[in-house]
Amino acid sequence: MDVQPEAAAGPPLDRWAELSEFLRSRRARLQPEDVGLPDFGRRRRVPGLRREELAQLAGVSVAYYTRLEQGNGRNVSAEVLDSIARALRLTDAEHAHLTHLAKPTAHKKKPAARQQQVRAALRQLLDSMEGVPAYVVGRRSEILAWNRMAAAVFGDWAELAPAERNWARMVFLRPDYRDLFIDWEQKAIDIVCALRMDAGCYPDDPRLSALVGELSVKSAEFRRLWATHDVKEKGYGVKRLLHPLVGELALSFETFRLADDGDQALITYHAEPDSPSAQSLRLLASWGTDAARAVPSA
Known part of the structure; x- marks a missing residue:
């Protein structure tokens, strides 16, 4: 037996907001000792690595990474995304998710609205x-x-x-x-x-x-x-x-x-x-x- 579910439509998700929140959440779960950086005992206002620490690990400028984390990933290269993924210790699934959010045209798929058919x-x-x-x-x-x-x-x-x-x-x-x-x-x-x-x-x-x-x-x-x-x-x-x-x-x-x-x-x-x-x-x-x-x- 097979079916095609029907559902009400809603406004699309904000891809840039998703990108911003994803990067923040991955950065927040890392501590300096997790990535080999010294921790001088200073109290951190928010959990996880600072933006400048993550940018240093990824080999990009703080301003560049900040723009990306703010959801401005329109011109980011695949090489930079790979570097950031390594710095954030992303899994393969997380790396793919980051790439889908930042460069959707690089992984273009069939339209989501198409009907799902089972052969x-x-x-x-x-x-x-x-x-x-x-x-x-x-x-x-x-x-x-x-x-x-x-x-x-x-x-x-x-x-x-x-x-x-x-x-x-x-x-x-x-x-x-x-x-x-x-x-x-x-x-x-x-x-x-x-x-x-x-x-x-x-x-x-x-x-x-x-x-x-x-x-x-x-x-x-x-x-x-x-x-x-x-x-x-x-x-x-x-x-x-x-x-x-x-x-x-x-x-x-x-x-x-x-x-x-x-x-x-x-x-x-x-x-x-x-x-x-x-x-x-x-x-x-x-x-x-x-x-x-x-x-x-x-």
């Missing part, structure tokens, strides 16, 4: 993965397609309105999903980090800005996490769930970005062979639709 062959692959919960997620954390086992584990998303088939809305606005994820905080962090990456790639996406605005109004947890400006890509790991029928599940997940559309990813879950979680998955598979209905979806 028929991919839908067939999902349906053939018996015993393996799997789904396709697109931009803005939208769930585009899923199989029967994903519904058995996470709930029958077909019962939700198209716009509600969205990980961010479910995790931050639905109490049942707070109960489903044992480490709810980590799931929430992962979602916000992914949305931040989307915002860097598509700052002019009105549906993304509308989603961020809605969640900021309705969820204090989302506001707190969004303000960190953290970005990362988590391609694999383990999720621990508390399913209403079978109890605790420990499922390993893998993320496969599509070669023909990097905005879409196939997410699969599996349990260790012969583990209690593997036995529970087999039970859920045998119960089929009844298992899906056990997780509230509306």
